[in-house]
Amino acid sequence: MDIxxxxxxxxxxxxxxxxxxxxxxxxxxxxxxxxxxSGAPLRDDILVRTDAASVEQCLEACLPRLRELGFTFPE
Structure with a gap:
């Protein structure tokens, strides 16, 4: 995964x-x-945030939520 x-x-x-x-x-x-x-494209001041034991765990928690919100990025 290319962060x-x-x-x-x-x-x-x-x-x-x-x-x-x-x-x-x-x-x-x-x-x-x-x-x-965070940022203007996130409606209603939504903040996608997590604390985790590793970078990978952060991504596992947050990337699916960002996809649900309609954002695209490489696998």
């Missing part, structure tokens, strides 16, 4: 994408990764 290509495809559709690795949560062995997708 950069996914982020670029979403950005081209007006979505801002943020991946974050939180050092404090990592040290505490809590879900250190955060994925957030």
């Amino acid at each position: 950069v290509a996914i982020m670029e495809a979403l950005a081209e559709q007006g979505i801002t994408v943020l991946f974050k690795a939180d050092a404090e949560r990592m040290a505490e062995r809590r879900k250190p990764w955060t994925f957030v997708a």
Whole structure:
């Protein structure tokens, strides 16, 4: 999975994408990764967000929701 290509495809559709690795949560062995997708194309100020143990888990949680909302991106 090409994460950069996914982020670029979403950005081209007006979505801002943020991946974050939180050092404090990592040290505490809590879900250190955060994925957030926001922007004008998301109606009613919808925010697609999750915290997870890995980047892959973030994508597994958020990409299906973005597809449901009508956004397209590479597999």
